[in-house]
Every structure is written in C-alpha cells, then in structure tokens.
Amino acid sequence: MPKVIYVSHDGGQLEVDVPVGTTVMAAALKNGIDGIVAECGGVCMCSTCHVFVNEGFFSRLPPATDTEEAVLEIAAIERQPNSRLSCQIKVTEDLEGLIVRMPEKQR
Amino acid sequence: MINYTDKIPNNVDLGRDRVLQRALEHWQPAYMGWWYDMGPDESHNYEVYLRTAISVEPDGWAQFGYVKMPDYRWGIFLQPRDEKREINFGMHKGQPSWQEVPGEYRSTLRRVIVTQGDTEPASVEQQRMLGASCPSMYDLRNIFQVNVEEGRHLWAMVYLLHRYFGRDGREEAEALLERRSGDADNPRILGAFNEPTPDWLAFYMFTFFTDRDGKFQLCALAESGFDPLARTCRFMLTEEAHHMFIGETGITRIIQRTCEVMKEHKLEDPADVRALGVIDLQTIQRYLNFHYSVTLDLYGSDVSSNAANYYTSGLKGRFEETRISDDHMLREAGYPVCEVIGNKIITKEVPALTALNERLRDDYIREIESGVSRWQRVIDKAGIPFRLTLPHKGFHRAIGNFAGHFISLTGEVMTEEAWKQHQFEWLPSAKDHEFVQSLMAGRVVEPGKFANWIAPPARGINSQPLNFEYVRFN
Secondary structure (H helix, E strand, C coil): CCEEEEECCCCCEEEEECCCCCEHHHHHHHCCCCCCCCCCCCCCCCCCCEEEECHHHHCCCCCCCHHHHHHHCCCCCCCCCCEEEHHHCECCHHHCCEEEECCCCCC | CCCCCCCCCECCCHHHCHHHHHHHHHHHHHHHHHHHHHCCCCCCCCEEEEEECCCCCHHHCCEEEEEEHHHCCCCECCCCCCCCCECCCHHHCCCECECCCCHHHHHHHHHHHHHHHHHHHHHHHHHCCHHHHCCCHHHHHHHHHHHHHHHHHHHHHHHHHHHHCHHHHHHHHHHHHHCCCCCCCCCCCCHHHHCCCCCHHHHHHHHHHHHHHHHHHHHHHCCCCEHHHHHHHHHHHHHHHHHHHHHHHHHHHHHHHHHHHHHHHCCCCHHHHHHCCCCCHHHHHHHHHHHHHHHHHCCCCCCCHHHHHHHHCCCCCCCCHHHCCCCCCCCCCEEEEEEEECCEEEEEEEEHHHHHHHHHHHHHHHHHHHHHHHHHHHHHHCCCCCCCCCCCCCCCCCCCCCCCCEECCCCCEECHHHHHHHHHHHCCCHHHHHHHHHHCCCCCCCCCCCCCCCCCCCCCHHHCCCCCCCEECC
C-alpha cells in the first residue's frame, strides 16, 4: 500500500498507508488528520482540502480539471503553483511516498 | 445509487413505506404549484445546463445535462448511516444517536426543522425576478442551479417533517409552501429572508453572506443527536458549498471589473467610476455592510436559553463539535459576549452554554474575514488604495444585545440622530440601488458575452467553454 506523508503547517509529519484508488482527502479524514476539512465531502466544491504537493510528485499527478482550478481560487490561503485539492488526488502505486503540505488554515 | 425512475428520487427506501410515499406524493403537486408560481420568473420552458446528484458518494455526485427546471429531479438524499454513531454532546453524550424523534424533544425539533426549511423556498422567492437582468448566460445558469438546489433543500426538510412528525409535520410542510418572502400577512420566519434581493450585487452578497449562515446552521445541525437530521444536513452542505462559491466568485468578478476600469482610466472618484458603467468600490462596501449585519442577526440573541436547551438536549451542536477538545457538556465554561452599557460596549463572560448563538456567530465572522481578505487581494493586486472592511459586530443589528442601539461601523455607540446622519454613508441608499439596477436594465444572454460591470469567470462550468450555451431559451 503506498505511503502518503502529510505535513502540517507547523512541520509535524504523519505517514499513512493509503489503499490505491483512495483520495488523499479521504485517507486524511479516515486517519483524523486535522489540516484537511473537506467540507463538501470531496466533490470539488469548497477548497477546504487544499494541499501543496511536493515538487517531485506534482508533475506526476493528472492535471487539475477546470472545476478544480476554479475552486482553488477561493482557497483560504492563496493558491501556489503546486496547489491541488486533495479530494482530486487518487493514490496510485506511482505515488509511493507522496508528500503533501497542508496550509495554515482551510477556511 | 439513487433510482431516478421513482416518482420521488431517494436513497431512503421510500418505496417500502407506502403511507409516507403517498403523503409525499400528495405534497409534490403542491410543491410544483409553488415552483410554477414562485420559482424563477418566466423560466419554466428554458433548458438549463444543470448538475443533478446521482449518488451521495463523491464519485457519482454530479451529472450535468440540459433540464427544464420543472422537470428537475428533486429528491431525498441522506448521507449513509453510520451504525456506530453516537450523540457527541449534551446530557445524552455517549448514547447511540436517535433514529426516531424522542417524544420529549418532538416540538422543539419540529420547530428547528421548520425554521431551517422555511429559508429554502424563501431565497428562491427573493431571487425570482433576477433572470431578467442577468449579466451573462453563465450567471443565469448559476442562479438557476442555486434555485433548484434550494428547492431540494426544502424537500430534505419536508421529508423529515412527513417521516417523523405525523400530522403536525404534514401541516407544517404545507405551511412552508404558503408563507411568502416579504408578505405582510404571511411572511417567512426569519427577517433576512423577507428582505428583497433586488439586483445581482445583492444576489452575490446574499449567497456569500447569508448562504454561509445556512452553512453554519447546517453544520451545527449535522452534529445533531437526531441522526436523520444530521445525515440530511451533511448532504445539504455539499450543495451549500457551491452556492457560496458562486457568491464569492461573483463579488470577486465585480470587484475585478471595477478595478480594471479604475486602473485603465486612472480614476478613484466613485462618481467617475460609476460614469464608466461599473460599480464603485464604496457602493460594494455599503452592500457588504448591509448583508453582513442583517445576516449576523440570523444567529439570534447573544445569550439564549433556547440555544442552551438545544445543546443540552443533543439537538443542535457547535460548529465542528467533534473537533473541539472540551467536555462537550459546557458545565463550567464561560464565553465572552458584548453588551452596551451607557455609551460604551463592554465585554463580559457568561456561561458558554447560554452563549452558543454568539459562538456560532463568531465562527461565522472568522470565515467571513477570510473571504473578505480574498476580495482585498484583487484590489491590492490592481494597486488601488482602497480597503474593504467588515463593520463592527454591533453595527445595524436588530436582534440581540445590540438591538435598539446605534453603533457606528467602527463600534462607537451613537445617538439615533447622529447615526442616521451617516446612515447612507454606511448602508446602500435608494439612489445606490437605483444606480446598481440601472446597470442591470436588461439581460445579457448571448453566449460568451458579459455585462460591462462584471468580469468573465476564469473558467466555464464542467469544463465547458465560456461561450457555451448554458441556457436554451426555446
């Protein structure tokens, strides 16, 4: 099972084994990770699961859809070039060791 | 998956309860009658590119296609049940969540559900004339999406009334279709839902400020010990998030367009800005002041024994109750509330249990501050020296400890006479409304075209281009 590393705003890290096909958001909620809220339940409507994806992994992700791009514009912390919504990142074997950093706030 | 061949699409196994099904099928024509009378004006034959929920799971949530709004499949969708869910606060903390209404809380719960339910058709009524002045086909499609989903939220509450409250519930469900926003004789229950939404600036303010109140109320109800209410509200939050997105981006686009014009023509005077057919930032600020203050009232009295009872009984929790680290009983805790004494505003600590309305209002304010700071970014990026600000919490309040007092934008206690001298510096005047509406004299519906007073969005809906035909007028 691929590992995903969640890094909180203050630098704390948590490694989670995530089944392939699960979203980074869903795995965060299941493991009680505080920095991801997912208010809309993971349907790309709210931007409260915003994460910054580590450089090495960002280019390996499928590109964001227009809807995701639009929703990222209302993120509580201004989006960066490596911003994604974690509800739109499905974990694959290729993403073993994926590192996502969570913003200071989600709302 | 939701079965869309059912007369009433649902994921609550409605077919197994024939009595309930018949009762809802009896209510359905009355609902359709209300939609034809009070839904978006002259829209019934339009085909609108709408999103419809096909399952409550993230993957199957949204299906896009052309729908005539009277044919929209309003249905009953609850988040899946968690068999192990417990009541997380109040005197019943740790007990299994209720699948039926406890007798002792029946009338209180019914009132809570009716009050929430009443806001849903109210906002459709408030917005029903806006199609005639829409700034683009994209925006027209968006308001229709909001309207059909508010209609679905009404269905969500009516299901609870019919399923769990018998005859009383059925009567309340009928009354939800009889009250009218702004009606002198039979108004909607809450004040803000009787205010007109006369133009698109007001619509976007409403969806940013007032729909966000809806979100916070739904979040508090999603913590309820009454599990069907919690699961219903959880699903409604998905749709509410989209409404707030429409509101926030709508205001962002208006500000962006104003800033573009100000920058291009090197203008700052509001009269000069208005002369170029965009909404000056000062008017936007006044609308913000109005919608913010009216929405703050929706949270109710700062100190409330009703709110305390709802909490202690396990009916309505706090925002993110399960993420809060405390005893979830609030036996000893205090909370600060404001009070006006003479010509000063003082802060005093009261039992947290009685200050739950105030706490929810404060949670809301924090999120609003964040949104306003995003609008400010647009102004800052344009290099325009203007700051959008939130008024003091006591400004223009009609409910709670500030009611009856005259508080300035910055929190000074004033006399009524002095306050009224500034009223139209702070709140939109009839002339402001007249100006804003003059910009919206007709609708803009050519695909890909946008009214002069609003910037196009960065992207279309569901990866469609901006010049997509989002509404077919037939």
